[in-house]
Amino acid sequence: MTQSTLVGGDEHLRRRSSTARRSDLALPAVTVVTLVVVAVLVLVPLGFLVVKTFTANGSFSLAAFAETLGYPGVGAALRTTAVFAVLSTALALLLGSATAFVLVRTDVPGRRALSVLVLVPLILPSVLYAMAWVFIASPQIGLVEHVLGWTSFSVYSVVGMALVQALAMAPLVYLAFSGTFASMDPSLEEAARVGGASAVATFRRVTLPLARPTVLSTAVLCFTLSVEAFEIPILLGLPTKQFTLTTLIYQAIGDYPPNYGVAGAVSVLLVVALALVILGQNRAMRATRSFQTISAKGFSSRRLALGPWRWAVCGLAWFYVGVTVVLPLLMLGYASTQGFYQPPSWAAFATASLKSYADAANTPSFADAALNTVLLSVVVATALMLLMSVVAWIRVRSGLRLAWVVESIATIPLVVPGLILGVALLTVYVNVDLGLYGGLGILVIAYMTRYMPFGVRYAQNAMYQIDDHLEESARVSGASRWRSFVGVLLPLMRPGLVAGWVFIAIVSFRDLSTPVLLYSSDSKVFPVLVFEKWQNGSLSQAATMGMIMVVFLLVVGALAAVPIRRSGGVRV
Amino acid sequence: METTRVGRVAVGMGMVGVLTLACGTGGGSGAADEPRPTTVAEVLAAVDGLEGPDRRTRLIELAKAEDRPFRLYSASSGDVVDAEVKAFGEATGIEVESYRASATDLTQRVLTEHQAHYADGADVLFNDYKQMSIYSGQGLLQPFPTPVAQGIDPAFVRSDWIGAWVATYVAAWNVNQVTDPPRSWQDLLTRYKGKLAIFDVDYDWFATLVQDMVREGMSEDAAANLFREAAQGAQLVDQHTLAANLLAAGQFPVVTSAFGYRIDVMKKNGAPVDWQPAVTPIVALPLGVGISATTDNPASAVLYAEWRLGDAQRTMLDAFGLSPTNPQYGGVLAQYPGQVRIVEEKTVTTDEARWKALYADVVRGSSGKVTG
Numbered sequence: 001m002t003q004s005t006l007v008g009g010d011e012h013l014r015r016r017s018s019t020a021r022r023s024d025l026a027l028p029a030v031t032v033v034t035l036v037v038v039a040v041l042v043l044v045p046l047g048f049l050v051v052k053t054f055t056a057n058g059s060f061s062l063a064a065f066a067e068t069l070g071y072p073g074v075g076a077a078l079r080t081t082a083v084f085a086v087l088s089t090a091l092a093l094l095l096g097s098a099t100a101f102v103l104v105r106t107d108v109p110g111r112r113a114l115s116v117l118v119l120v121p122l123i124l125p126s127v128l129y130a131m132a133w134v135f136i137a138s139p140q141i142g143l144v145e146h147v148l149g150w151t152s153f154s155v156y157s158v159v160g161m162a163l164v165q166a167l168a169m170a171p172l173v174y175l176a177f178s179g180t181f182a183s184m185d186p187s188l189e190e191a192a193r194v195g196g197a198s199a200v201a202t203f204r205r206v207t208l209p210l211a212r213p214t215v216l217s218t219a220v221l222c223f224t225l226s227v228e229a230f231e232i233p234i235l236l237g238l239p240t241k242q243f244t245l246t247t248l249i250y251q252a253i254g255d256y257p258p259n260y261g262v263a264g265a266v267s268v269l270l271v272v273a274l275a276l277v278i279l280g281q282n283r284a285m286r287a288t289r290s291f292q293t294i295s296a297k298g299f300s301s302r303r304l305a306l307g308p309w310r311w312a313v314c315g316l317a318w319f320y321v322g323v324t325v326v327l328p329l330l331m332l333g334y335a336s337t338q339g340f341y342q343p344p345s346w347a348a349f350a351t352a353s354l355k356s357y358a359d360a361a362n363t364p365s366f367a368d369a370a371l372n373t374v375l376l377s378v379v380v381a382t383a384l385m386l387l388m389s390v391v392a393w394i395r396v397r398s399g400l401r402l403a404w405v406v407e408s409i410a411t412i413p414l415v416v417p418g419l420i421l422g423v424a425l426l427t428v429y430v431n432v433d434l435g436l437y438g439g440l441g442i443l444v445i446a447y448m449t450r451y452m453p454f455g456v457r458y459a460q461n462a463m464y465q466i467d468d469h470l471e472e473s474a475r476v477s478g479a480s481r482w483r484s485f486v487g488v489l490l491p492l493m494r495p496g497l498v499a500g501w502v503f504i505a506i507v508s509f510r511d512l513s514t515p516v517l518l519y520s521s522d523s524k525v526f527p528v529l530v531f532e533k534w535q536n537g538s539l540s541q542a543a544t545m546g547m548i549m550v551v552f553l554l555v556v557g558a559l560a561a562v563p564i565r566r567s568g569g570v571r572v
Numbered sequence: 573m574e575t576t577r578v579g580r581v582a583v584g585m586g587m588v589g590v591l592t593l594a595c596g597t598g599g600g601s602g603a604a605d606e607p608r609p610t611t612v613a614e615v616l617a618a619v620d621g622l623e624g625p626d627r628r629t630r631l632i633e634l635a636k637a638e639d640r641p642f643r644l645y646s647a648s649s650g651d652v653v654d655a656e657v658k659a660f661g662e663a664t665g666i667e668v669e670s671y672r673a674s675a676t677d678l679t680q681r682v683l684t685e686h687q688a689h690y691a692d693g694a695d696v697l698f699n700d701y702k703q704m705s706i707y708s709g710q711g712l713l714q715p716f717p718t719p720v721a722q723g724i725d726p727a728f729v730r731s732d733w734i735g736a737w738v739a740t741y742v743a744a745w746n747v748n749q750v751t752d753p754p755r756s757w758q759d760l761l762t763r764y765k766g767k768l769a770i771f772d773v774d775y776d777w778f779a780t781l782v783q784d785m786v787r788e789g790m791s792e793d794a795a796a797n798l799f800r801e802a803a804q805g806a807q808l809v810d811q812h813t814l815a816a817n818l819l820a821a822g823q824f825p826v827v828t829s830a831f832g833y834r835i836d837v838m839k840k841n842g843a844p845v846d847w848q849p850a851v852t853p854i855v856a857l858p859l860g861v862g863i864s865a866t867t868d869n870p871a872s873a874v875l876y877a878e879w880r881l882g883d884a885q886r887t888m889l890d891a892f893g894l895s896p897t898n899p900q901y902g903g904v905l906a907q908y909p910g911q912v913r914i915v916e917e918k919t920v921t922t923d924e925a926r927w928k929a930l931y932a933d934v935v936r937g938s939s940g941k942v943t944g
Contacts (some may be wrong), residue, residue, distance in 0.1 A: 535811075
């Protein structure tokens with residue numbers, strides 16, 4: 001070894017060391033930037049909510065809470081809301097997790113087509129999905145009543161509401177569990193089967209416990225979504241005077257001046273409840289190693305062979321998709337061909353036409369709205385999942401004592417009513433002239449805020465499954481924290497991040513309420529056109545727009561499926 | 573010599589050319605020098621004395637000289653706004669940027685922009701009676717004394733906004749299920765008790781009918797009880813346009829306060845629905861147009877408002893069944909003279925809370941238990 005080599009070696013080590021020090025600062029720097037961005041995105045609507053809820057005539061007041069709790073019928077509405085939320089959450093978890101297991105972990109035939117079709121309820125605006133179920137299960141005009149004469153089940157009931165809400169949320173659960181199951185080492189289940197456990201016992205005692213983070217986090221999401229739901233309860237509960245909390249108080253927001261305090265009081269109560277649930281979730285997941293299925297051992301994904309049950313399970317899966325996806329789509333498709341809705345009959349089929357599709361294509365700004373929406377969805381989904389991957393690292397890996405606070409802040413937008421979110425952003429960004437208001441920028445902010453709680457759930461679920469030894473190994477080998485995050489953690493999180501990306505891209509495409517207050521003529525988006533058709537009162541035109549959205553996103557989804565599969569995303 | 577002559581001719585021609593240009597320019601710049609009106613009052617002064625096509629032509633000239641986008645904020649439904657914008661563009665050549673939202677959402681946006689002194693907000697506002705009263709009270713509108721208002725029912729004319737069409741709340745029925753339509757409100761509320769669809773939000777319709785019944789000699793309690801008993805077993809609905817569709821589908825036989833224009837459009841498209849002969853009195857709520865106090869496009873705004881209040885009323889009646897506020901164009905005011913009750917302003921302002929509470933009690937029940 002020559003002196004020059006030694007000198008050169010020292011120089012190389014110094015350069016590596018200073019590079020490592022700079023890289024080591026990268027992750028903390030990104031963390032700080034992420035925290036600032038999340039805080040700004042969330043504090044705007046939260047600040048608005050707090051001010052409107054806790055002040056009256058410019059001074060501190062709890063009058064909003066007194067008014068909310070004193071609303072006529074609030075007791076019955078609270079009971080109905082609780083039953084509705086619990087029932088719909090339980091059903092959604094059952095249906096979504098079972099679907100994900102069958103499609104991701106077994107060798108059921110037709111799973112590629114099924115895995116795309118199960119997402120359709122996510123694509124449709126919930127108001128259209130609910131209308132499709134009215135067309136199917138209304139005791140007066142429903143298909144079931146007309147064809148089978150069966151009126152014992154009415155969609156206009158708490159059970160009916162809960163069922164439709166569950167079916168609308170099941171794709172969200174499916175995406176979350178599919179990311180989890182895709183990352184699961186099958187050898188654990190194989191060991192159980194070799195040990196004599198049945199498939200059901202294996203699922204119950206091995207698979208589900210391993211998926212505990214996903215179970216808890218999606219339960220929180222679904223429960224909160226149900227408590228906050230408005231469109232399904234107003235369509236299916238109001239006719240028989242089954243009020244939930246949101247439908248009981250929605251008129252308060254329509255007053256002048258709008259009584260945001262009442263709506264805010266409900267949200268504040270939800271925020272408190274949610275924080276407690278997250279703390280509970282935190283305690284339940286203390287022993288994080290028990291869910292870590294992505295380890296240094298590596299695994300090759302093998303599907304569970306269903307054997308003689310293969311075709312029966314296939315039939316069951318297609319029956320589920322047939323009832324929950326194909327049938328509502330058929331009803332909407334039929335409605336789109338009618339000048340006015342009438343229960344299906346030969347006479348009605350004789351008058352069917354595709355005129356509404358031609359009218360839709362001729363809608364002013366149709367093409368611009370579609371383009372704006374695609375751009376918005378892609379930008380929002382990408383930016384949000386990258387941001388939330390850092391939040392997930394903070395929450396799960398950083399070791400910060402108050403990391404749960406970060407998760408709670410990122411989850412707060414879930415309980416802020418859509419209208420209040422829109423009003424808050426409108427108020428702030430029209431006063432603080434950053435050049436965002438009046439263009440697509442304000443919509444990007446609105447969507448990122450609204451879907452942050454979902455993004456953080458998908459990202460965290462993915463992070464929880466990764467054995468922390470993998471990161472430690474990278475660090476011991478000399479990689480900086482940033483390098484470990486980018487080179488080790490992110491690739492392993494890919495299935496969960498892709499699942500979150502898909503979810504956010506789809507729901508932002510169909511979100512009716514967020515853009516209503518914020519769009520301008522230059523930033524019109526597709527959901528606004530759907531909303532206008534809905535408010536025009538033309539069910540056929542609204543159904544037409546819904547069908548166009550479904551076909552468009554299915555085509556895009558089919559085209560994107562190949563690169564997503566190759567990226568190790570949602571397994572199909 | 574020849575060269576000199578050619579040169580003199582060339583110079584002469586050049587001077588003629590320069591003079592011609594100067595005169596043309598001078599003539600043109602004389603017109604350009606005329607100051608452009610920058611306020612609605614100046615625009616109205618510029619067209620004062622002009623009528624009909626001459627007035628419109630002058631307004632179009634002034635509007636085309638404005639260089640900022642012209643913005644319409646409207647609470648009319650999307651198809652109506654699209655049709656208005658297209659028709660206005662074809663009639664005048666002026667492009668419109670439109671923003672459309674529900675009545676209350678529109679108000680939220682308008683007030684927020686106003687409080688922030690937002691520079692690119694609405695030039696013209698179009699909303700229902702209640703919201704226009706709010707805009708007027710908040711100083712968002714400016715006086716607009718136009719001769720077009722002369723033909724309009726005085727009940728719809730204010731100093732700073734004018735009713736452009738009248739939304740009617742009508743009792744409507746499915747003709748396949750109802751062969752003997754109701755003739756009066758008492759007939760409807762008693763004969764169809766338990767079979768009705770009642771709107772959860774129409775306290776103004778309810779208040780107006782109760783007030784009319786009181787004028788006819790009934791006590792307010794008795795009138796409210798008539799509605800309360802009819803609401804027992806009724807279906808509650810939230811959206812007028814959706815309810816009209818469900819009525820056509822046969823979900824319920826009778827609905828209490830559908831929008832008349834929606835029923836007319838559906839009937840024209842073959843739906844088995846009707847509202848005529850009307851159950852009277854008919855409750856009506858005007859939707860009006862006003863010019864923003866801060867508009868940078870006063871000529872475009874005046875042009876649009878006068879166009880919309882003029883023969884566009886007939887166009888909108890033919891296309892969408894929107895009942896004009898000028899009876900010469902037809903509509904419900906002409907068809908049912910003396911039988912249309914306009915919602916009183918105090919019903920939707922000072923007395924609003926009382927009527928809302930009473931209506932909620934009537935249709936939802938007040939005991940904390942659901943009824944029906």
